[in-house]
Amino acid sequence: MFGRILKSREAKKLLRDKLAILAMLVIAGYLMVALALMCHALSLADCSQVVGPSNVPGLFLQEAPERRYEIARTSMLGRVRRALQRSDPAAALAEIQLGRVRVTDKSLAELQAMVASAAALQEQLQAVESLDDDPDALPLLESFERQVAALAAPLVGRDWWWQHAALLLGTDAQGRSICFRAVYSIKVAVQIGVVTALVSVLLGAVLGSMAGYFGGWIDHLVVWLVTTFSSIPNLVLLVIIAYAFTASDSDAKDTLLPVYLAFCATFWIGTCRVVRGETMKLKQLEYVQAAQTAGFGSLRILFRHVLPNTSHLMLINFSLLLIGAIKSEVILSFLGLGVKSQPSWGIMIRDAGNNGDVMTGFFWQIGTATALMFVLVLAFNILSDALQDAFDPKHL
Secondary structure, rough: HHHHHHHHHHHHHOOOOOOHHHHHHHHHHHHHHHHHHHHHOHHHHHHOEEEEEEOOOOOOOOOHHHHHHHHHHHHHHHHHHHHHHHHHHHHHHHOOOOOOOOEOOHHHHHHHHHHHHHHHHHHHHHHOOOHHHHHHHHHHHHHHHHHOOOEEEOOOHHHHHHHHHHHOOOEEEOOEEHHHHHHHHHHHHHHHHHHHHHHHHHHHHHHHHHHHHHOOHHHHHHHHHHHHHHOOOHHHHHHHHHHHHHHOOHHHHHOOHHHHHHHHHHHHHHHHHHHHHHHHHOOOOHHHHHHHHOOOHHHHHHHHHHHHHHHHHHHHHHHHHHHHHHHHHHHHHHHHOOOOOOOHHHHHHHHHHHHOOOOOOOOHHHHHHHHHHHHHHHHHHHHHHHHHHOOOHHHO
């Protein structure tokens, strides 16, 4: 069956579209990442763990001297200093962890000497009015950074790769990995998009085909449902349904179930309309009338002869609804009514605004989330246009 589909004229036309092939490769990449995340390639704990100082830039770019001093001061030095002041310093030092980075394996006396040396350099740097305007203080800053780095145990093997991957796109205001949170959000986006699109297309196709084929009170009921839901602004209805679960004490409020219900309750309308119109046209064709004359039941004719001939519309609507679900999830999560207990692109954009990242010129978090969403949505838009050109009879 799959071989026949690939040999069909529509599939050959689709495969000749180089831009569509590129879009499918991009989408396949996102799907592979989502599948890997579902197999626990990256855990939720990895996304919530503090891996470094706050607001570290990505791509390991070097900051201005004043910012470099702030990062070095707030990374390992302050944690080790506080741990040494505890009643049980050995236990406190063992608890220090920044991603895979831990305190170096030195004696307490050696650590105290290293901290004292670094603290002396820190006092000298604090006396400098502005490190950005004093190039003579740069050697002192570099010495301070080396002494702070010596407090951490060297990373080797998988730990080295994990830590560098975590810091690849910098950290947010809480010191969490932007790269890990953005990549984990791919799973959330794909999961919500696929489930919403699949349920909405199936529901809309069944209701639309039944309304178009049977007519009568079934058609009136479906048209009334479509008209009623269409009269309510889409975003308002999504917010109301999502808020109903958010305000409740049910176990589902911290899951993706409220998002699924909110989207599936509204996204089926477009599919229902186009399938209803196509079914009203198909039921007048000769092969349907011949099946009726042969005595086949209405449901058999509908599901075996009429509905399969609307598959091109369902395929196109699936792609369009998947895009709509991803964008709507980002909007709801940005408003605080979508995803709750795990990272998402909407939450990352909201956090960037709440923490003042944009105001301070720190665009790594909002830029990463926006870029990943843009590439995925653009790829599906290109694929949707290609599918419509290839499979819609009006474009053949």
